[in-house]
Amino acid sequence: MDKKENSETINPLIDGHLHYLHNVSVDNVIFGYHEKELKVLLQRPQGMAKWQLPGGYIKRTETIGEAARRIAEARTGLTELYLEQFRSFGTPRRTEDEDFTPELLSKVSGFKVPADFWMFDYFVSVGFYTLTEFSRVKPNGDFYMEECEWWPVSELPEMVFDHLEMIKEALKTLRVHIYHHPIGYELLPEKFTLQDIHALYETILDRKLDSRNFTKKLLTTGIIIKLGEQKKMKGHRYPFLYMFDKDKYENALKEMMVLVV
Amino acid sequence: MDKKENSETINPLIDGHLHYLHNVSVDNVIFGYHEKELKVLLQRPQGMAKWQLPGGYIKRTETIGEAARRIAEARTGLTELYLEQFRSFGTPRRTEDEDFTPELLSKVSGFKVPADFWMFDYFVSVGFYTLTEFSRVKPNGDFYMEECEWWPVSELPEMVFDHLEMIKEALKTLRVHIYHHPIGYELLPEKFTLQDIHALYETILDRKLDSRNFTKKLLTTGIIIKLGEQKKMKGHRYPFLYMFDKDKYENALKEMMVLVV
Numbered sequence: 001m002d003k004k005e006n007s008e009t010i011n012p013l014i015d016g017h018l019h020y021l022h023n024v025s026v027d028n029v030i031f032g033y034h035e036k037e038l039k040v041l042l043q044r045p046q047g048m049a050k051w052q053l054p055g056g057y058i059k060r061t062e063t064i065g066e067a068a069r070r071i072a073e074a075r076t077g078l079t080e081l082y083l084e085q086f087r088s089f090g091t092p093r094r095t096e097d098e099d100f101t102p103e104l105l106s107k108v109s110g111f112k113v114p115a116d117f118w119m120f121d122y123f124v125s126v127g128f129y130t131l132t133e134f135s136r137v138k139p140n141g142d143f144y145m146e147e148c149e150w151w152p153v154s155e156l157p158e159m160v161f162d163h164l165e166m167i168k169e170a171l172k173t174l175r176v177h178i179y180h181h182p183i184g185y186e187l188l189p190e191k192f193t194l195q196d197i198h199a200l201y202e203t204i205l206d207r208k209l210d211s212r213n214f215t216k217k218l219l220t221t222g223i224i225i226k227l228g229e230q231k232k233m234k235g236h237r238y239p240f241l242y243m244f245d246k247d248k249y250e251n252a253l254k255e256m257m258v259l260v261v
Numbered sequence: 262m263d264k265k266e267n268s269e270t271i272n273p274l275i276d277g278h279l280h281y282l283h284n285v286s287v288d289n290v291i292f293g294y295h296e297k298e299l300k301v302l303l304q305r306p307q308g309m310a311k312w313q314l315p316g317g318y319i320k321r322t323e324t325i326g327e328a329a330r331r332i333a334e335a336r337t338g339l340t341e342l343y344l345e346q347f348r349s350f351g352t353p354r355r356t357e358d359e360d361f362t363p364e365l366l367s368k369v370s371g372f373k374v375p376a377d378f379w380m381f382d383y384f385v386s387v388g389f390y391t392l393t394e395f396s397r398v399k400p401n402g403d404f405y406m407e408e409c410e411w412w413p414v415s416e417l418p419e420m421v422f423d424h425l426e427m428i429k430e431a432l433k434t435l436r437v438h439i440y441h442h443p444i445g446y447e448l449l450p451e452k453f454t455l456q457d458i459h460a461l462y463e464t465i466l467d468r469k470l471d472s473r474n475f476t477k478k479l480l481t482t483g484i485i486i487k488l489g490e491q492k493k494m495k496g497h498r499y500p501f502l503y504m505f506d507k508d509k510y511e512n513a514l515k516e517m518m519v520l521v522v
Contacts, residue, residue, distance in 0.1 A: 021283075021383060022282075022283045022284050023282040023283050023284050023285050024284050024285040024385045058351065060353065062353070063352045063353070064350075064351030064385055065351075085348055087346055088349045090285075090319065090324055090325030090387070091324045091325075092321065092324070122282060122321055124282065124285045124319070124325055124385075126349045126387075176437075179440070180437060
C-alpha cells in the first residue's frame, strides 16, 4: 500500500486478493523517543475520523518480517529500522468498524467495492514494534492516508479496531525487553550524561528509578565507559560524559544481560 | 482435526476451506517437566517419517487462542492448559516438504486431493507454548496421527517444516519468561525441598545455578514459605520442606517479579 507499490503494479483494491495473503496481515508499532518523551507513529486514512497503526498486507512472495519492514519504511522514510515481533492478534470480528465500509473504500478509491470484499474478512494480524529516535524520522503518509503523526503514548487519539490494545501490548513487551537487552545506542547522543540515560529508562518504564542504584547497576554491566570530559551546563554542575562500549554492548545484546533497575 | 471434530461436521479434506482461515494456522509447543527432564510433545502423522508439533487450522468462528487450546486439548486430554503465544512464523515456502504431498493426503484420506489444494498454500503459523507436569498428561493422538509422544528437548527426532526452529524459539521465550514470572506451582508437588525447585530452574535454563545464591534470591521474593516439616530421605540429611505462598505467587505473576538467578 505504499506509493512505490501503487505506482507499480498492485492496486490492493483491484488485484490485491491475487498478490496478498488472505486472513493474515501485519501491523507496526513504531515508538519514538526524544527528550524524555515516548511517542508512537499513527496514521489517519482518508475519510476516517479514527487513527490506525501503519500496517498492511503480506505479499505471497515475502516473509512476514519483510512485509513489516516494507510497510514501515514506506511510512517513515527510514531504511534501517529494526522491527521485532511481539504478538499476533486474532479474533473473528477484530477489523469490523463503523468507519471501515464498502461505501468508504468505494468513495476513496473510485472503484465499486462489494460488501464481501476480501479486505472485510477475518484477518489475524502479526504485530511488530521498534524504538527509534523520533527526531530522525520524517513521517511519510501514503496515497490513502490523510495524516501521519507522532502521538505521545500517554495521550492517544481514538483508534480503529484493536489498535489501542496492540500499542499497550507492544509497550508491555518493550518494558520487559529492556531488562534483557541494553537500549540507548540509537536513542542517545554519542556522548551522554548519567542523567540522560537515567531519564531514558524512566521514560520507557514510566516510573521513578533510584538514581544511585540505577547508576551502580548500569556501571556494573560494563556497557558504558566514563570519559575524561565533562558537559558544560549552566550553573555549578558539570556532569561527566559517558559513551557506550560497543563490544560490551553487542555482547550484552547477545547474552541477554539482566539489568534489574 | 481432533476426533470430536471429525465425528461432527468438518472434514478438513472435504470442506475445511469453508470453515478454516486460509494462509494462517496455529502450532503448539507443549513442554513437559518431570524429575529433572524437559520434554516436548510431538506427533507423527500417518505415512510420514518426520515428526511435527500438534498444530492445526483456525475456525472462522474462534480466536487464535481458542484454536490453539482446542487443538492442544484434543492432543493431551488436559483441559486447563495455559497456552501463551511466543512468535509467529511466516516465510513463503515454510510448509513445503517432500513428505507432505497430494499423493500422501489422498492415500491417507481416500479422497482425491489436487495439487493446488488449499492446505499446500503459504501458511503463516502463530506459535503457542506451555509448560506442564508431563506425568499428568496422557498423549492422545488424533485420527490422522500414527504416534504422539514426549521427546527430550536435547534429543529431538527429525521434524517437518520449520518445527525444530519453533521449538528452539519457544525454549528461548520460556527461559526469558522465568526471569519475570515464578514457575513451579504446577510442576512441583505441594510440599517440596529447595533441591527440587533448584533442579527445576537448572533444567529449564539448562545451566548450573549456584545453590546458595539461588536460594537466597528465591527466599527474598517471598513466594515460598518454609514449613516445620522435614523430608524423610535415606542417609543423614532431612531437608526442610517448603510450599508456595499462593497470594505472593499470584502477585509476583502480576508484578512481573524479576528473579536474577
